[in-house]
Amino acid sequence: MSFLNNVITGISLGSIYAIIALGYTMVYGIAKMLNFAHGDVIMVGAYVCFFAMGSFNLPPVVGVLLAVVVCTVLGMVIERLAYKPLRAAPSLAVLITAIGVSYLLQNSAQILWGAATKTFRPIVEGSLTLVPGQLSVSYVAILSVVCCIVVMVGLTLFTGQTKMGKAMRACSEDKGAAQLMGIDVNATISMTFAIGSALAALAGVLMCSAYPVLSPTTGSMPGIRAFTAAVFGGIGSVPGALLGGILLGVIETFGKAYISTDLSDAVVFAVLIIVLLVRPAGLMGKYVPEKV
Numbered sequence: 298m299s300f301l302n303n304v305i306t307g308i309s310l311g312s313i314y315a316i317i318a319l320g321y322t323m324v325y326g327i328a329k330m331l332n333f334a335h336g337d338v339i340m341v342g343a344y345v346c347f348f349a350m351g352s353f354n355l356p357p358v359v360g361v362l363l364a365v366v367v368c369t370v371l372g373m374v375i376e377r378l379a380y381k382p383l384r385a386a387p388s389l390a391v392l393i394t395a396i397g398v399s400y401l402l403q404n405s406a407q408i409l410w411g412a413a414t415k416t417f418r419p420i421v422e423g424s425l426t427l428v429p430g431q432l433s434v435s436y437v438a439i440l441s442v443v444c445c446i447v448v449m450v451g452l453t454l455f456t457g458q459t460k461m462g463k464a465m466r467a468c469s470e471d472k473g474a475a476q477l478m479g480i481d482v483n484a485t486i487s488m489t490f491a492i493g494s495a496l497a498a499l500a501g502v503l504m505c506s507a508y509p510v511l512s513p514t515t516g517s518m519p520g521i522r523a524f525t526a527a528v529f530g531g532i533g534s535v536p537g538a539l540l541g542g543i544l545l546g547v548i549e550t551f552g553k554a555y556i557s558t559d560l561s562d563a564v565v566f567a568v569l570i571i572v573l574l575v576r577p578a579g580l581m582g583k584y585v586p587e588k589v
Contacts, residue, residue, distance in 0.1 A: 336520015
């Protein structure tokens with residue numbers, strides 16, 4: 298039964314990684330930039346929900362919705378102030394700016410909420426017993442998987458059926474051509490950041506519900522792991538983010554269970570290196586030759 302427990306834990310953890318990775322892959326697919334501040338937006342969303350449920354005694358659903366709204370606005374503000382002026386700048390300048398925004402959010406969180414680690418109250422409690430005394434699934438794990446599926450289906454329908462979704466796909470193909478066809482590229486990129494940040498808030502709440510520890514650096518490692526999942530699955534590919542997140546969660550869980558807790562991250566990155574050596578574009582990414 299321990300094997301099944303590890304599978305369930307890996308899938309639920311991978312679902313959270315997948316939701317975070319979707320934010321990375323959407324921004325990269327459309328804006329062609331890596332938003333390394335994405336992990337810290339996760340932390341902000343978790344703090345908003347923490348104080349909404351704790352200090353103001355609001356219901357968990359309201360806390361989650363408030364976190365999503367705050368992070369959506371935060372994502373749009375970050376894009377407008379930090380990234381929009383660098384739209385035509387070299388990628389290195391954008392990368393350095395993203396790292397700067399990440400440290401700004403972490404230090405702002407320390408000033409606002411303190412550096413002490415807080416215990417997060419899960420938005421759902423309890424577990425579903427499958428085999429008495431041997432196999433059970435927490436409601437947080439079930440909720441994580443359900444949210445991941447709903448998000449994937451919603452994003453697929455959004456990008457395929459709505460006007461804004463089609464505009465995003467057009468911008469990901471060719472921003473110049475999309476602008477000539479009347480698409481507001483700036484508004485499209487801003488909407489992408491808004492969606493990615495909303496997903497980060499949801500993932501932050503789910504992650505802290507599953508692992509109830511919250512601090513200003515809470516989003517750092519999950520952000521890096523989710524970026525790894527996006528690269529693993531093929532960055533820029535929405536199904537790739539799902540596949541990469543699930544596989545990463547399973548590999549990390551089995552690495553901790555059967556190899557070493559201290560070496561689990563090393564195992565994850567070793568698998569990533571092997572995959573990229575075989576498929577440089579990721580498991581579901583497509584190699585596109587660049588014309589010069």
